[in-house]
Amino acid sequence: MNRKPTLKDVALLAEVSEMTASRVLRGVGDVSPKTRERVRHAVQELGYVPNRIAGGLASRSVNLVAVIVPSIRNYVFPDVLTGISDALSGSLLQPVFGISNYDPDQEERVIADMLSWQPRGLIIAGLHHTEIATKMLAAADIPIVEIMDCDGTPVDACVGISHRQAGQDMARLILERGYSRIGFAGTQMPLDFRAGKRLKGFEDTLGEAGLQLHDQIYYDEHSSTAKGREMTAALLERSPDLDCIYYSSDLLAAGGIMHCMSNGLTIPDDIALAGFNGLEMLDGFPIELATSHVPRYDIGFRAAQHVLDASRNRDSQASRPDLIDQLELKTSAGETL
Amino acid sequence: MNRKPTLKDVALLAEVSEMTASRVLRGVGDVSPKTRERVRHAVQELGYVPNRIAGGLASRSVNLVAVIVPSIRNYVFPDVLTGISDALSGSLLQPVFGISNYDPDQEERVIADMLSWQPRGLIIAGLHHTEIATKMLAAADIPIVEIMDCDGTPVDACVGISHRQAGQDMARLILERGYSRIGFAGTQMPLDFRAGKRLKGFEDTLGEAGLQLHDQIYYDEHSSTAKGREMTAALLERSPDLDCIYYSSDLLAAGGIMHCMSNGLTIPDDIALAGFNGLEMLDGFPIELATSHVPRYDIGFRAAQHVLDASRNRDSQASRPDLIDQLELKTSAGETL
């Protein structure tokens, strides 16, 4: 026999019914120790690996939680995914990750794909999806948690922070310190709704103080220190009178620090800098960056917990209240403002 | 009706057989445009989402590639996963990620778990697994690609670099520059086989030159610049006469740079530093770190391509040769040696 062994083969070898073998493998029901041992032995003997596809179909449930993020190649989502993974470990649920590449259409496809696996819950970054995607999510009849962003109305539940407020807070901090010729540097701007919201909040608060952005620079690439350094150089060349730069991410801001260090600019006297995210990598830096600390791991952790809870309460008919779990955001001036 | 619509519901509404509806959804076989339209409409109407569990069972194939890595919370695996994801996008295969947390037993569980989804291929970091895990992989009858590490014998195929050689190369470089009181700083040492191999290679080459490590320091945590800074301070306090430090990762080395910058130490005159990985984040740094550049993205990309090829050639009976794809490793002295 060459094909993969099935439960039937195990049952045959152990001289029990398929059902009994199934029970042993799942650890449910009463099976005598002797029988259990025989089945275990047969499993070993055959190198049997259960087929969850079949199991899932028969039991009409798979213990999956779909997780969809725009990218894993930056520092924010790995932390979130780790939080999710940690929250789920120990439970029976298992995360499955999908990547949308900041592309709404790809996101839509990934959602459809994920849903076709009949997951027990779905966690997705952001509140903005295509119309069809939103419909699919709403119709899915499983807990849906939209994460990272709380400025808007979630399909179901939401765990994140207010990016608008992050922008406002940082603007306020900057204004308090007396800066007035303020620039902005960001990447992936048209794609990243959350960065857009921060900028909006930032500009609004500047506006309330009768100010506006003195200059700004954008790039359609992913953030990096090298890019931040370049952008800082370009921005300062164009507008040498800037006294403060707000970056869309700490990674860019780190590049800004590098530029200043290499060009004899004193921070914050010559130029003040502020970022966003609370990047662990910067902990070792000689100068502490002004930034908004996002509890990335916690966001993931709590989102996953919410799925666990909701999935548990499903039977108890309790129509769980739509939850908006807005986490606290600490904005610190560090030494760069 | 409250339950999720099935293909049967679609077929009923479109007044065709389930088979025809199935054909439309999968885009196979000949279906008249009129019928196709009717089915599409019914799908929309019902908000039908196919059930891949059922489909997978019936067709005995799911288009999944299992990917198992020890962690995603560091900079190496996100790059690898992105490479895999990119290589697979466009094909029909889809990656599914699992995390082993550098724990062999958890890895074993994750492998079993992944295999139970009947994936078309499996990509896993490292060559060292539990005995049972190795057996499962060998028995799985799908392409298995072990990545990152080429120093050893793969179950099936292997794409990576020689960590031993990375250590040797760096040692050679350091010796060429005339350093002789050399220290080592590493984290997660007992868990990270690859870092261990680098250290071994490093020490071997030192040994050939009649030298040995002057001092060394370890921590059981994950790498960070802050930790690197701390370790550097501790190491130099203990052994102030060191003239060079080799770190198990660039992140630690970056912390070393920070320590030196903050303490008025000139690199490389007072102390030379070398890391490992080619961390993009360091591109913006004022000083270029000596390091071994690992083609992380490429490793992922080629591993995934190998799965694609193997999966394609499966039908053609061609017993694909066990491939060891050792990628080139560039070791550069930068400005810190």
Add this chain to the structure above:
DNA sequence: ACATTATATGTTAGCGCTAACATAATTCCG
């Protein structure tokens, strides 16, 4: 016009497993 091929649809029989409901073998306890 009639066989010949291409197109379009349907029917049957599972995929490998588990829920739900039997039934058989024990244990329990007054």
Add this chain to the structure above:
DNA sequence: CGGAATTATGTTAGCGCTAACATATAATGT
């Protein structure tokens, strides 16, 4: 010691879909 409760095992009938094999209808050529 006999029937109720408990434990241990088996049987039946799908889960929702698709491969493989019909069959029916339309297009094609001579």
